[in-house]
Amino acid sequence: MxxxxxxxxxxxxxxxxxxxxxxxxxxxxxPTLILDIDRVEEQYRGLKAGLGRAHIHYAVKANPQREVLERLIALGSHFDAASKGEVELCLSLGAQPHQVSFGNTVKRARDIAWAHEHGITLFAVDSAEEIEKVAENAPGAEVYVRLIVEMSPGDWPLSRKFGCDHDMALELLDHAREHGLKPVGFSFHVGSQTRRAEMWEPVLKVFSRTWAAALENGHDLSLLNIGGGFPAFYGEPIEAPAAYAAGVMELVESYFPNVPRVMAEPGRGMVAxxxxxxxxxxxxxxxxxxxxxxxxxxxxxxxxxxxxxxxxxxxxxxxxxxxxxxxxxxxxxxxxxxxxxxxxxxxxxxxxxxxxxxxxxxxxxxxxxxxxxxxxxxxxxxxxxxxxx
Amino acid sequence: MxxxxxxxxxxxxxxxxxxxxxxxxxxxxxPTLILDIDRVEEQYRGLKAGLGRAHIHYAVKANPQREVLERLIALGSHFDAASKGEVELCLSLGAQPHQVSFGNTVKRARDIAWAHEHGITLFAVDSAEEIEKVAENAPGAEVYVRLIVEMSPGDWPLSRKFGCDHDMALELLDHAREHGLKPVGFSFHVGSQTRRAEMWEPVLKVFSRTWAAALENGHDLSLLNIGGGFPAFYGEPIEAPAAYAAGVMELVESYFPNVPRVMAEPGRGMVAxxxxxxxxxxxxxxxxxxxxxxxxxxxxxxxxxxxxxxxxxxxxxxxxxxxxxxxxxxxxxxxxxxxxxxxxxxxxxxxxxxxxxxxxxxxxxxxxxxxxxxxxxxxxxxxxxxxxx
Missing domain, CATH: 2.40.37.10 (Lyase, Ornithine Decarboxylase; Chain A, domain 1)
Structure with a gap:
């Protein structure tokens, strides 16, 4: 130009x-960030085309700008919130409670109660104490257990801060059921900037065994939350969003055949x-x-x-x-x-x-x-x- | 209790x-920070007792809380500002322009001009381009050249981000004079959390040679800015502020005898x-x-x-x-x-x-x-x- x-x-x-x-x-x-909301829409449409039946829960923390959320609400996106503040923001802009998941595995008890009162029904957990907090403050809620990715394929592997291992995940499903919650499935995060769809395969493979073990233990799982990791361009080549997302979903369908609900949580991949x-x-x-x-x-x-x-x-x-x-x-x-x-x-x-x-x-x-x-x-x-x- | x-x-x-x-x-x-302003005053009095004739320029960036600055202004403190925003804040609360130094060696040209218009006369520099910016936007101002500390004794040695070496410092004094500025002296930073006064000695010793070389080159230096590094208690033993500051000043007087003006810039040591x-x-x-x-x-x-x-x-x-x-x-x-x-x-x-x-x-x-x-x-x-x- x-x-x-x-x-x-x-x-x-x-x-x-x-x-x-x-x-x-x-x-x-x-210094000022210039945002092109039409570009967000284009990205949403690309990801949605590739993700197919999976629900997109946009990771609000990536960019909670009002105009971004409003456009995504209009497009039918769902949302992943990291805090009461983010839940409140989504609801205030018109998102429906069933479209918002409370995805931080570390929540304050009173924030869980607040979210529950406002209709939020889906919460992430990765520990016994968190399950007890959710059971007390959002009785009967759906919970998914976050698994730890020990070998991340992403450019920026996450720390061990979130998730639990295979054995503990199975124990936590039981723990949730014993506390009157509905343990519906698992989530994980492959790692930030997982640049090619094929890089998801080893992670999906490992977790498909945890899924199978849970079914064997009598848990009627319905939800796989594949988290984020959808890349943005920072100089290293990446696949286009539709092709990338389709590649990921092909792997998901192959390792988790017939899973009723799939959730994906692009953040960076939606707005960067x-x-x-x-x-x-x-x-x-x-x-x-x-x-x-x-x-x-x-x-x-x-x-x-x-x-x-x-x-x-x-x-x-x-x-x-x-x-x-x-x-x-x-x-x-x-x-x-x-x-x-x-x-x-x-x-x-x-x-x-x-x-x-x-x-x-x-x-x-x-x-x-x-x-x-x-x-x-x-x-x-x-x-x-x-x-x- | x-x-x-x-x-x-x-x-x-x-x-x-x-x-x-x-x-x-x-x-x-x-999460909330509770601040005890009387405790700031106590710390100021301790540091002042030890620093004696040196001017305290509180490093505003450590905590620019209005009540902290107001108390320090009332006590007669001077201030070191890292940006136009901090200069503006100090002046708006009643600090006099001669009490405020613009100590960031990286300043926007228009912020230098703004500070100059508002009576600020003392600026830090560590490069030729910065000297040219100060000369153009604050003609005739006093500048001190920041020296790089290659071997920091502090708990948290600073990166090489600020300062220049001996040879370049001498060139910059000439450069400043050629551009119509008043090169009045040097500054340095020993490193954050320099826990004992004696740890300052090797740094002061090295820079006393640069000072002597500048005098030999015909520069009529008057100012030594010894920067920060004054420690706070985080579990490792530290000296009390008055004793610590007196120990540092004793070393300053021994390596820089008869220097007319001494400045110190406690930040952490004042408010932590x-x-x-x-x-x-x-x-x-x-x-x-x-x-x-x-x-x-x-x-x-x-x-x-x-x-x-x-x-x-x-x-x-x-x-x-x-x-x-x-x-x-x-x-x-x-x-x-x-x-x-x-x-x-x-x-x-x-x-x-x-x-x-x-x-x-x-x-x-x-x-x-x-x-x-x-x-x-x-x-x-x-x-x-x-x-x-």
């Missing part, structure tokens, strides 16, 4: 779509590519004349929206107006006085050598896990702004 | 002061011990029957106030009502669905074995780097609340 002006080529961003074109011209005083952040270069410097790399400081960092750069896990893509010029490696850091606010250092980022303070930078595919991860007022910097296209 | 009630010992917190006693009785629906967080246990669980450790999930995590638990760097101290009972190791995690929201896993935390969902937990010495580091609405959880004692 370089524009030719009377014989000369004016520098401009090599944008890929109307969202990036809009962002390239957008002026803002502090619908957002672009507009930021700027604050400073370009070297620490000494012997330094191999430049340091480039942006107006946005780990504490103002790019939390997922922690451990250099998610590698964002940067666009500048000088991208056609000579490029060189640099260490990328945020604007705060915090020494931990460094985005990429172990694997430096290639940026134009002529980059300087004040230059605009677009950060691609930032629609997920940015706005609400931004801190309240770290170092006196306001949180990430949002502009709806 | 256990209270004896008619022949039985009611469980209670083993509190150390009136702040913790208040927190023990405080009821709140979500003036705050206690009130939180609760959300869940206690195991992942399998073979698990060695329990997992304890709190209502607060890395994204809702305890950002400094990253890398298990800062080890917070926890109080419960059951601390007298049998204790056992556990992995401590936050309430969100984020798998990275784990506080302590490599070095588990000892907590009562009878701990369960709903139990209140006090977190000691949390007055620094908690409130504004809290995210806007991560996973639908509200940011850390604040209550002034």
């Amino acid at each position: 370089n524009m030719h002006v009377a014989g000369a080529v004016a520098p401009s961003f090599d944008v890929a779509n109307r969202l990036e074109a809009f962002a390239a011209d957008f002026e803002c005083d502090h 590519e619908a957002g672009v952040i507009v930021a700027e270069v604050m400073l370009v410097s070297r620490k000494s004349d012997r330094d191999m790399h430049r340091w480039v400081y942006l107006s946005i960092g780990r504490f103002s929206g790019l939390a997922e750069a922690e451990g250099e896990a998610i590698r964002y893509q940067f666009l500048t107006e000088k991208d056609g010029e000579a490029m060189g490696p640099c260490i990328l850091a945020g604007p705060s006085c915090d020494s931990a606010d460094v985005l990429y250092e172990k694997r430096p980022v290639m940026l134009p050598t002529s980059l300087k303070s004040g230059d605009k930078v677009l950060i691609r595919n930032c629609g997920a896990y940015t706005t609400t991860y931004s801190s309240v007022c770290f170092n006196g910097f306001p949180p990430l702004g949002v502009h709806i296209l | 256990n209270m004896h009630v008619a022949g039985a010992v009611a469980p209670s917190f083993d509190v150390a002061n009136r702040l913790e006693a208040f927190a023990a009785d405080f009821e709140c629906d979500h 011990e003036a705050g206690v967080i009130v939180a609760e246990v959300m869940l206690v669980s195991r992942k399998s029957d073979r698990d060695m450790h329990r997992w304890v999930y709190l209502s607060i995590g890395r994204f809702s106030g305890l950002a400094e638990a990253e890398g298990e760097a800062i080890r917070y101290q926890f109080l419960t009502e059951k601390d007298g009972e049998a204790m056992g190791p556990c992995i401590l995690a936050g309430p969100s669905c984020d798998s990275a929201d784990v506080l302590y896993e490599k070095r588990p935390v000892m907590l009562p074995t009878s701990l369960k969902s709903g139990d209140k937990v006090l977190i000691r010495n949390c007055g620094a780097y908690t409130t504004t580091y809290s995210s806007v609405c991560f996973n639908g959880f509200p940011p850390l609340g604040v209550h002034i004692l």
Whole structure:
């Protein structure tokens, strides 16, 4: 989309779509996420086409922006909520209680009671204590037991924070039944950014044995929640949403034939590519004349929206107006006085050598896990702004 | 402070002061920081007694709570601001422009201009480009050059994000003078939590050579900014503030005799011990029957106030009502669905074995780097609340 002006080529961003074109011209005083809600709809339709009979429960935590939720409600999406706050938000925007699952395995007792009073009937659990809390505060509710994925195929394997093992999962189904709950099935999370559908196979295979064991134990299971892991593009090739989702569902049908209900919880895969952040270069410097790399400081960092750069896990893509010029490696850091606010250092980022303070930078595919991860007022910097296209 | 009630010992917190006693009785629906402003004053007076002729520039980023700043302004403190937002906050509460330094070496050009228009005269720099920005937007201003500490003695050595080396520092003084600025001296940061005054010696020794070289080059230096590093109590012994500060100043006077102006920038050391967080246990669980450790999930995590638990760097101290009972190791995690929201896993935390969902937990010495580091609405959880004692 370089524009030719009377014989000369004016520098401009090599944008890929109307969202990036809009962002390239957008002026803002502090870093702002531009969101294209039509792009969310396009992604929903692609995922839905591939997932077929599975219910999509959008993982609200990825981006709880009102306009995103409203569009998804209009499209018939269901929702996965991580807290009372997210349940409340979905209901307030018109989602029906049966469309909202309370998917955090760590819930406050009074939040369970609140959700139960407001019609929520489906809760995640992965421990005896949580089952007892749900039984006491949402008597008779449906629960699914989250299984731990010991060998994640994802780019960003999750920690052992959530889920339980095969033996404990079977015990918990019994425990739930003994406490008057309806243990309806299992959930798991393959790991963030599981880039190809075929990578799901070993995980589905392992859990199909747990499913079979539960049936043998007399549990009339009806629900398989395959969680998230649906990828977004951060530079490494990924499959298109419809093909990816269809590939996953083919594996699901093969390892879990005739399972009555399937749930999927895309978050990143639904919204990441619908957002672009507009930021700027604050400073370009070297620490000494012997330094191999430049340091480039942006107006946005780990504490103002790019939390997922922690451990250099998610590698964002940067666009500048000088991208056609000579490029060189640099260490990328945020604007705060915090020494931990460094985005990429172990694997430096290639940026134009002529980059300087004040230059605009677009950060691609930032629609997920940015706005609400931004801190309240770290170092006196306001949180990430949002502009709806 | 256990209270004896008619022949039985009611469980209670083993509190150390009136702040913790208040927190023990405080009821709140979500995690809240209780701040004791008198405790801030006590700390200021201790540090001031030890620092003597040095000006204290409180590092606003540690806790920009209005009541903290108002008390410090009343006590005559100066301030170190990390952004336009922090400069604005200090001035709006009555600090005089000459009392506020703009200490971030990464500033937006228009924020420098804004600060200059509002009377700020002292800026930190560590690169040629930043000097040019200051020269253009705050002509004639005083600048100090930040030096990089290559071998930090602190518990939490800073990254190479800030500062420049000896040779470049000398070049930058020339560069500043050539651009019409007043290069008045140097700053550095020994590293967070430098627990004993004697640990400053090697750093001061190295930089005294840079200072001498600058004088030889004809720079009439007048300012040494010794930065932060003043410790708070997180379980490891530290010196009392007055003794610690006096020890540091003795070393400063010995390595930098007759330096006209000395600045110190305590942040954590000023406010950490003036705050206690009130939180609760959300869940206690195991992942399998073979698990060695329990997992304890709190209502607060890395994204809702305890950002400094990253890398298990800062080890917070926890109080419960059951601390007298049998204790056992556990992995401590936050309430969100984020798998990275784990506080302590490599070095588990000892907590009562009878701990369960709903139990209140006090977190000691949390007055620094908690409130504004809290995210806007991560996973639908509200940011850390604040209550002034």
